[in-house]
Amino acid sequence: MRAALLTDHTLEALAVAEVPVPAPGAGEVLVRVETVGVNQLDRNVIAGIGPGAVAKLPRVLGIDPAGTIVAVGPGMSEARLGRPVVVKPNIPCGECRSCAAGREADCPAQTVLGVHRNGGAAEFVTVPERNAIDRGEIPAALATAAVHTVPIVLNAFEAIGVGAGDRLLVTGAGGMLGQIALQLGVASGADTVGASRSAAPAPDGARVLRAGSPAELRERLAAEAPFDAVVDVGGHGPTFAAGIAALAWGGRAVTCAASVDPVLELDQRSFYLRRLRLLGVASADFAQVRRALKLVAEGRVVPPVAARFPLERIADAYRAPRTAPGKVIIDVS
Ligand SMILES: [Zn+2]
Known part of the structure; x- marks a missing residue:
């Protein structure tokens, strides 16, 4: 062969x-x-x-x-x-x-x-x-x-329980996982906003903020904050950190990417005082793969x-x- x-x-x-x-x-x-x-x-x-x-x-x-x-x-x-x-x-x-x-x-x-x-x-x-x-x-x-791709993003969503009524921020929205995360956000019923360093298409029901620098992103997110959840699929430390800074009291953050930066810098005091939560996920369970393929079969995530x-x-x-x-x-x- x-x-x-x-x-x-x-x-x-x-x-x-x-x-x-x-x-x-x-x-x-x-x-x-x-x-x-x-x-x-x-x-x-x-x-x-x-x-x-x-x-x-x-x-x-x-x-x-x-x-x-x-x-x-x-x-x-x-x-x-x-x-x-x-x-x-x-x-x-x-x-x-x-x-x-x-x-x-x-x-x-x-x-x-x-x-x-x-x-x-x-x-x-x-x-x-x-x-x-x-x-x-x-x-x-x-x-x-x-x-x-879809099961990993689904694993991230399920890890922090993204659902209807949440204001969701997807950081790293310009890549393939970002596109999937935006679609999944809409399918979950969350009010979905993406952030990207490059121009990125937004699926129906979601918006993408483009910001060339972390400082610009923080400024734009400050006008949109607070978010209940942030899902990072890009692995760019300063972008994810800007997303975490825009979280509401008791907000949840999850990352399923590590392809760009090895280090994530956070304001530890703010993280503690605001009762934030941060998780990392990788790979996916068999059940999540099946749930992800069902979403694809239904055309809810493409x-x-x-x-x-x-x-x-x-x-x-x-x-x-x-x-x-x-x-x-x-x-x-
Ligand atoms: Zn095992």
Whole structure:
């Protein structure tokens, strides 16, 4: 089969190669892949840095494939053969306290498709059966765009309980997660405002404030404050801090991004006196993935697709400048 194989930690060492079709082991299914996404995590694997440093080479990339189950491991039921599925990238250990409680997002021993094991930028991929989640009528490209993005944002929303009656601020609204968070805010019934350093589209029912500098953002937010909740999806410390400063008494803040700044500076006294709360979330539970796909199937959250490339041009997909917010999709078949 054809697979996007990384043989060294440089984009020049990413090429489509002919490799054997993997055989599903016990508890695994074989998925014939239609689409897979371009992710920051892939870039980390290519560079051999951060969470991508653990990947052993050669490695087939691809964390979020969508396709169809075409084979199952030895001794398994064949009931799901032919079922359209999308793969949840994070594979929980299934044995720890978090896993036992259904909080797979918080499993400290989880592994990731395309990082710890060969991924789905290939004609076929094997995954634990539980990770192959039914996508029903959702097209493969949309399911790929959704499966690693919408559940994380949903996890953030659920962690601080964003709902109807809340005034919600989304910081980092200009990126793909920002667009999803704005849609989710509207779908949740919250009065939704986004903040972005760049021009960002606003879905129906939401507004986006554009501010070039943190000082300008603080000024604009002061005129809009107070907010009940702030969800940060951008990872830019000064922007998130400006959002937290605009929170109401007892306000809640959550972040699900760490891609820009390692440090967040807060006014500790104000944080304490105003009884604020701050949480961090990453990954998502299986139940959250299913809830997220339901929102996508209902058209309430539509993750944007920015560009599509055939598998043969996967390296170009990583080189292409990112102009519009949205998922870059690799069409495998
Ligand atoms: Zn676990």
